[in-house]
Structures are given as C-alpha cells and as structure tokens.
Amino acid sequence: MNTFWYLLTAALLQNFVLSTGFGSSMALRLSRRPLTLLPFGCLLTVFSALSVAGVYPLDKLLGSDPTAKLLRPLLIIAVVSVLYIVLYGLLKLIGTPLADLLRKMLPTVAFNNVTVGVLLIINHQFALPLMTAIALSVGTTIGFTLLALLIGDLRRRLDHPDVPVAFRGLPLLLVSLGLLALGLMGFSSSVVLM
Amino acid sequence: MKTDTTHEFWRLTGIFTETFWKKNVVLVQAAGLCPILSAGVSLKNGVVLTICTMLILVCCGLFMSLIGIKLPAWLRPVAYTVLATGLLVGAAYGLDRYVSHELYTKLYLFIPLIAVSTLTTTRVGGFSAGNRLSASLADALGASFGFGLVICIVSALREITISNTIWGHTLPIELSMPEVSLTFAAYILLGFMAAGLQTLFSRRLRKQERGERL
Numbered sequence: 001m002n003t004f005w006y007l008l009t010a011a012l013l014q015n016f017v018l019s020t021g022f023g024s025s026m027a028l029r030l031s032r033r034p035l036t037l038l039p040f041g042c043l044l045t046v047f048s049a050l051s052v053a054g055v056y057p058l059d060k061l062l063g064s065d066p067t068a069k070l071l072r073p074l075l076i077i078a079v080v081s082v083l084y085i086v087l088y089g090l091l092k093l094i095g096t097p098l099a100d101l102l103r104k105m106l107p108t109v110a111f112n113n114v115t116v117g118v119l120l121i122i123n124h125q126f127a128l129p130l131m132t133a134i135a136l137s138v139g140t141t142i143g144f145t146l147l148a149l150l151i152g153d154l155r156r157r158l159d160h161p162d163v164p165v166a167f168r169g170l171p172l173l174l175v176s177l178g179l180l181a182l183g184l185m186g187f188s189s190s191v192v193l194m
Numbered sequence: 195m196k197t198d199t200t201h202e203f204w205r206l207t208g209i210f211t212e213t214f215w216k217k218n219v220v221l222v223q224a225a226g227l228c229p230i231l232s233a234g235v236s237l238k239n240g241v242v243l244t245i246c247t248m249l250i251l252v253c254c255g256l257f258m259s260l261i262g263i264k265l266p267a268w269l270r271p272v273a274y275t276v277l278a279t280g281l282l283v284g285a286a287y288g289l290d291r292y293v294s295h296e297l298y299t300k301l302y303l304f305i306p307l308i309a310v311s312t313l314t315t316t317r318v319g320g321f322s323a324g325n326r327l328s329a330s331l332a333d334a335l336g337a338s339f340g341f342g343l344v345i346c347i348v349s350a351l352r353e354i355t356i357s358n359t360i361w362g363h364t365l366p367i368e369l370s371m372p373e374v375s376l377t378f379a380a381y382i383l384l385g386f387m388a389a390g391l392q393t394l395f396s397r398r399l400r401k402q403e404r405g406e407r408l
Contacts, residue, residue: 018377018378019377020231020232020377021227021228021230021231021232021377021380022228022232022307023228024227024228024231024381025224025225025226025227025228025311025312025313026312028224028227029224029312069302070283070286070287070290071283073279073282073283073306073309074279074280074283076306077275077276077279077306077309077310078276081272081275081276084271084272085272088268106268107268107271107315107319108315110271111271111275111310111315112310112312112315113228113307113310113311113312115310116306116307116309116310117228117303117307120303120306120307121303165392165393165396166389166390166392166393166396167385167389167392168392169392170221170222170224170385170388171385171386171388171389171392172385172389173385174381174382174384174385174388175381175382175385175386176385177381177385178377178378178379178380178381178382178385179378179382181376181377181378181381182378185376185378
C-alpha cells in the first residue's frame with residue numbers, strides 16, 4: 001500500500017519537475033514534439049526503474065561516509081552508462097522501426113536531470129526499500145510525462161494574437177509553469193515527498 | 195593574412211554573443227533551468243554553480259572538439275558525461291576542502307547534475323563535437339557567461355527577498371518572503387526576464403526594419 005501511495009503521490013500530487021525544477025528544460029523542449037512524448041515517457045519510466053534497481057544494491061555497498069557521498073555521483077553515472085550501452089545494443093539487435101525510434105531517444109532518456117536527479121535524491125534523502133524506491137521513480141517519470149503533455153497543450157493554447165509580443169512563447173510558458181507550481185504547492189501541506 | 199585573422203575574430207565574437215546574449219542559453223533556449231530553479235537562492239550558490247558550469251563546458255567542449263568526431267555518435271554522451279562527472283566530483287572535493295563545507299553541503303546534490311543538464315548536452319554534445327577548437331571555446335564561454343549572468347541575477351534577487359542579505363551582508367531593507375526560495379518564484383522571475391529580453395530584441399528589430407524601409 002505504501003509503495004502504491006508513493007507512486008501515486010509522485011505521479012499526480014507532487015510533481016518532481018514543478019517542485020524541484022529537475023528536468024524542466026527537457027520538458028519544455030520535448031513539449032514541442034507531442035507525438036513522440038508517449039514513447040519517450042515509456043522508455044524514460046523503464047530506464048529510470050532499471051537504473052534505480054541497478055544503483056540500489058551498489059549504493060548500499062558504498063556506504064554513507066563522506067568519501068562515499070563524494071563518489072556516489074560517479075557510481076550513478078557508471079551504472080547509467082552501462083545500462084545505456086546495453087539497452088542501445090539490444091534495441092539495435094531488435095531493429096524494428098519502433099526500436100530505432102527508441103534508440104534515437106535513448107541518449108536523452110539516459111543522461112538527463114530526471115533520471116540522475118531521482119537516483120541522487122532517493123539515495124540522499126530517503127531510506128526506502130527497493131520496491132518503494134522503484135515505485136517513486138516510476139511515479140516521478142509518469143508525472144514528468146504528464147507535465148510535458150500539459151506543456152505541449154499550453155504551448156498550443158498560448159499561441160494566440162491577444163498575447164503581448166513580449167510574452168509570446170517561452171516567457172508566458174515559464175510564468176504559467178510558475179503558477180502551476182504555486183497551485184500544486186497546496187498539496188505539499190498534506191503530502192511531503194521531495 | 196590580416197583579413198583572415200580579423201574575419202576569424204569577428205566570427206568567434208559572433209558565436210560568443212549569440213549564446214551569451216542574442217540567443218541566451220537560458221532565457222531564449224530554455225537550457226540549464228534546473229540549477230537556477232532549485233539552487234539559485236543565494237548569490238554564493240549562483241557564483242559556485244557558474245564556475246562549475248564553466249569548468250564543464252570549457253573542458254568537455256574542448257575534449258569533444260578534439261576527439262568527439264572520432265567517436266561513434268552513440269558513444270559521445272557516455273564519454274563527455276563520465277568526464278564531466280569526474281571533473282565535478284573533483285570540483286566538489288575542492289569546494290568542500292578548500293572553500294566552504296557549508297556551501298558544499300548546500301550544493302552537494304546540484305553540482306553533479308551539471309554533467310547531465312540540458313546546457314551540457316546541447317553545447318558539448320551538440321555544438322562542440324564537429325566544430326573547431328576556437329569555435330568550441332567561444333561557444334562554451336558564451337554559454338557559461340550567459341548562464342552565469344541569469345543565475346547570478348536570479349540568485350541575488352532571491353537572496354535579497356528571502357533574507358535581506360547579499361553575499362551574506364545584511365541590507366538596510368525590510369523584506370521577508372521566505373516563499374521565494376520555492377521553485378514557483380524562480381519560474382515567474384525567469385518568465386519576466388525572458389519577456390524583457392524579447393521586448394529588447396523586438397524593439398531593435400522594429401527599428402532596423404524602419405531604417406531599411408527609409
């Protein structure tokens with residue numbers, strides 16, 4: 001139940017991008033191509049869950065002294081890099097059009113602030129069981145995908161002649177995200193994850 | 195020969211001003227927002243993150259410019275991310291040991307993330323690989339100063355409104371809005387800064403158009 005609650009909260013109530021700012025540039029860029037967002041989101045969810053499963057046991061071995069704290073980012077990047085190479089090879093072997101599309105997305109999926117940020121935060125701030133950590137990462141990536149879809153729709157709606165020239169495009173999008181983050185803050189009084 | 199050197203100088207200046215000002219990496223290209231939103235709450239944080247970003251963009255940019263083209267495209271992200279993380283771990287160690295343990299504790303989470311920020315992937319992975327060393331350096335410096343300018347302005351404004359201080363020195367004003375440390379305030383502030391820059395360029399463009407018509 002706790003695991004499911006973490007997933008739901010991270011996906012819907014406390015959006016990772018809006019509450020921490022991690023992955024905001026990527027969400028803004030991806031929202032320009034709404035058609036590829038769904039496969040990107042699915043791949044991001046799988047990759048993030050796999051990387052949490054890969055980093056978790058190694059992180060326990062590394063410990064928590066100051067040297068381990070300093071070396072943790074290197075461990076995370078090493079695991080993410082190995083996973084990236086393995087998945088890239090697998091997708092190349094499969095060779096279908098969908099696999100080729102996913103292979104093109106893989107560098108952005110692997111090396112970004114959401115994937116690495118979740119790994120750093122889970123290991124830094126929480127003492128969670130493995131399944132709950134995976135649920136949290138899955139919830140976070142679902143929340144990221146939903147927000148990117150929302151930004152795509154916002155982009156379309158805000159492209160209006162009534163909008164002052166100064167605010168057209170990115171400026172109004174940033175202000176809208178700020179207001180959305182402010183709105184979601186209402187949930188943080190009852191739910192605090194990140 | 196002299197004309198060639200002059201031409202090269204103006205070309206590099208063009209690359210620098212493009213990423214620094216005309217197409218500012220943060221306010222126009224929306225890259226590198228994460229550190230500004232989450233860690234840009236005091237000027238000291240802003241300066242440390244600017245120095246770390248410059249270190250990564252310059253070193254990894256030069257590395258990718260030298261050997262990036264020889265690597266297969268799929269391996270390039272691994273190469274520059276591992277190099278960037280190694281450099282940032284070194285920078286974090288230096289910050290902790292020789293500068294300030296307090297700053298290191300505050301920025302521990304954010305320094306490694308520079309290695310995978312959109313700023314690094316677009317400038318190092320996108321521009322530097324396949325461009326000459328001088329062009330790569332001009333782009334890295336332009337992007338670093340462009341990012342630094344924005345994060346320092348946002349951090350300074352947030353520090354003033356959160357704690358009435360600047361670089362740790364108390365200011366003679368009465369403002370107390372601790373909520374500004376949350377991300378929503380930075381999003382709104384960045385939105386207004388981007389609008390300001392857009393206004394500036396649209397006015398300049400209109401003036402140019404009028405001049406051409408006359």
